[in-house]
Amino acid sequence: MNGLNISTANYFEINDQQIQYLRGEWTAFYDAPRLPLRVSLGDVTSATSGFLSSLSLGGIALFSDYANLQPDRVIGPNNQQMLILQESAEIDITVNGQVIYSGRQDAGRFNLANLPLNNGANDIIVYVRYLSGRTETLTFSQFYNSTLLQEGIVNYAFSLGAPSIYGDEGIEYLSTWAANGFIEYGFTSWLTLGLNATAAEFGEGLGATATFGTDYGNLSSRAALSNGDELGSIYAFNFESTIVGAAVNQSPNLRLGLEFADGFNNSPWDDTALPQTYQRALVNYIWTINDAWDASISASYYRALLADKQLNGTAQVNWRSGNMNVGAGITYNNNDNFSNADTQYFLTFDWYLSLADKGLSLGTSYNTIDNRSRLDVSRINNDRVGDMGMRAQLEYEDQRDRELAQVSYTGNRARWEAEVQRSQSNNGNSDASYSASIRGNTAIGIAGGHVGWGRAQLGPFLVAKLHPTLAESELQIEVNQSGQYTAAASGSIPALLPLDIAYTANVIDINVPNAPLGYDWGESRLDISPGAATGHVVEVGSDSSYTAMGTLVNNNGEPLGYLQGDLIANGQALAFFTNKTGRFYIAGVSPGVYDMRLHTALCQSMSVTIAPGDSNLIDMGTLSMTCTKENDHESH
Known part of the structure; x- marks a missing residue:
């Protein structure tokens, strides 16, 4: 499978005024999956480790990329937080089962770290449905992924080039340079260590990671130094454990995080980036009481230099019965800017019905905070030829409302979508906006x-x-x-x-x-x-696509039953078997002259001709083969 591969993405935007061409990411890459090693040249995205930032570059990258090169092998962590859409896609983002964002995104890059989260919640799922019909499900957490590498596994990534952005005309490169990389090694089944570094026009950074596995859970630590106009530092500790209240086969249900930064800059390629000084703490605990009840608590503390202190928390209890989920909880938000803390009580309701035999699903949800309501009716398009899908969606909250209708059709050579949408802001007297689109993929x-x-x-x-x-x-x-x-x-x-x-x-x-x-x-x-x-x-298909049938008898007209034989031509043999009456069928033959032989020394081989016909099932009739007697009996 070693070889050079080239991937290009290009887009055309058509509106009332113009047709515009946008260049997407162009990448050439070479894979050596047994090492594993992928070398990429062109538009690349750096991998992340510790406090190393993910960065899009025009340049070169080398990385182990186990997920793509050895997909059947589980090695450990993946902290990638950059979503790269090579084509138009619908995105739904849920936090603790509640949809916080739904909409279509054009091709481009999106940093999942920018999600509007503030309370340490760690049950975040991003559903992506591409125009081509492909689907993708991504998970995201505010907590650092501290999974241990297997013993002896080396995970690495290195990149060098010019930082790039999506501009008005597609990919654009900044007039600067950057390089970064990391290496992690599983020393034992309970210890993984790593080093990471970055260098750019306006500074450098050096960091280390360590993850320890214990009987009580995984403890990870990260530390880094940055050198720009001044020396900065950052360090963090994370702990995750499966404790009382964890569901069967559940990932850790207790997560703790502490983070301290002092003048740290993780973007030395950006001369406008400001050093960060802050303290942050996160906690999340999920208690699965039984099949019907669960409870969760999440909290965060954040304080930055010359900024207000923020303290946020959420506690929630959920009850499930069949397809219905009812929740009740409280949120607490305290900011030094406000004289009083903001405390809100809320109720949630979720109901989902799936009619698998018809491919239909119906879902509705409600949250008393901002009266956030959602109704979704859909028929899944399974992307089989001739399949159709549809989706009708209504969303409402105090600040806005949105309605959407969509149909899709999967043809053999193309997939089509048509969509109409209405949205309106409920703040002020703004008019509703409408949009309609037709999209195709071939x-x-x-x-x-x-x-x-x-x-x-x-x-x-x-x-x-x-x-x-x-x-x-x-x-x-x-x-x-x-x-x-x-x-x-x-x-x-x-x-x-x-x-x-x-x-x-x-x-x-x-x-x-x-x-x-x-x-x-x-x-x-x-x-x-x-x-x-x-x-x-x-x-x-092939020329050898005929099926020949016939009946074999000896020179006395008696059936040659229960015998094996071969039909031979050009050094190749097709095996066959006769039944009690001498009947045989031979698949995969082509017109021509063959030598027919039985697996017995008592019958002589014979030449047979298979002539082409209108049907691929050729009846050769009754064939007489010369056979000798043994002990005064015919040998069959």
């Missing part, structure tokens, strides 16, 4: 000189074509138990199918439902292990 893949057309996404793909002997048939690819399929090839246009995961086996079922009677197209299941962006070609 793709062309080229592999081995063969061109496939269909729906695809960034990554490896399959071009599937039909043999000329199946020119009037349809090849269905990735067929499920209900007979639905993801892509189809005709005799003139090959199909294009995205492969889900690189560097692991992708199992794909195929079918040719209208193949000629008796046609043998070969295996009905494909097993493909692609690289990161490799193209693969499969041709279904």
Whole structure:
């Protein structure tokens, strides 16, 4: 799977005034998955560790990237907080089961660390639905991920280049430079240590991380120094543990965090970045009482230099019954700016109904804080050919309301979406705004000189074509138990199918439902292990697609039953077996002259001719083979 891969993203924006071309991220990368190593050149995003900031660059990056190069291997932490959308997508963000944001985002970069969170909550899920139909679920936490690396595992990343941003015309590069990197090593099953560093035009930074596993939980520490106009420092301690009240198979239900910064600057490539001085503390605990009841408490303390002290907390109790969830809680917010602390009591209600046989779902939620209400009715588009989806969404809160209706259709060569939306701010006398859009996704893949057309996404793909002997048939690819399929090839246009995961086996079922009677197209299941962006070609069918049948008798007209034999031509043998009456079937033959032999020395081989016909099921009739007698009996 070693090889050079190239990925490019380009966009066109069309409105009433103009059609504008935007250049997205262009990247060439080389993979060596066994090491593992990925070398990327072009538009790259640096990985993160400790207090090292994630950074988008135009330059070069080297990293282990276990998630993509060895996807079946679990190694430990992933603190990436940058969401990169290569195409338009709908995003839903939930915190503790309540949707706090829902909307469409164009292609670009989004830092999940900028989520509006202030109370130490750690149950944050981001759902992404791309225009191509691909879905992605991301988890995020304010707490540092202190998972231990397995013993002997080395995790690393290094990058160098010019920082980049998404500007009015797409990717733009800043007139400065930056370099950063880290290395982490699992010394034992209970100790992981790491070093990280950054250097740029306006300063440098050096840091270290350590994670200790104990019988009581994981303890991690991070520390870093920055050197710019002045020397700065930052250090933090995090503890996570599974204690009383944890649900079965639950991740740690107690998390504690302390963080102290003194003039620390983690963006030395930005001459406008200000050093940070602050103290912060976070705590989160979830108590699962039983299958129906749970409780949680979250709190945070934050105080920055020359800024007001902030103390926030939330306590909540939830009761579940079937598809319904009812919660009650209290929030506390205290800021030095206010003479009195703000205390709010709230109730929440969530109800969800799924009709799996019809693909329909209905959900509604309500929170007394700001009267935040939501109703969502949807039919899932499973991205099988001919499938349709729909979504109707109503949102209301004291400051605004929003209504949305969307339909989607999955064709063989393209996927389409149509959407209308109304939104209005309830502050003042502003008018409502309306928008309508139609979006489509189609793709062309080229592999081995063969061109496939269909729906695809960034990554490896399959071009599937039909043999000329199946020119009037349809090849269905990735067929499920209900007979639905993801892509189809005709005799003139090959199909294009995205492969889900690189560097692991992708199992794909195929079918040719209208193949000629008796046609043998070969295996009905494909097993493909692609690289990161490799193209693969499969041709279904061949000249050896006929099925021959007939009856074998000896020279006395008696059936030659229960015997094995071979049909041989050009050094290749096709095995067959006769039943009690001498009847046989041989699949995968092509027109021509063959030598027919039985696995017995008492019968002579014979030459047979298979002639082409209108049907792929060829009846050879009754064939007489010369056989000798043994002990006055015919040997069958």
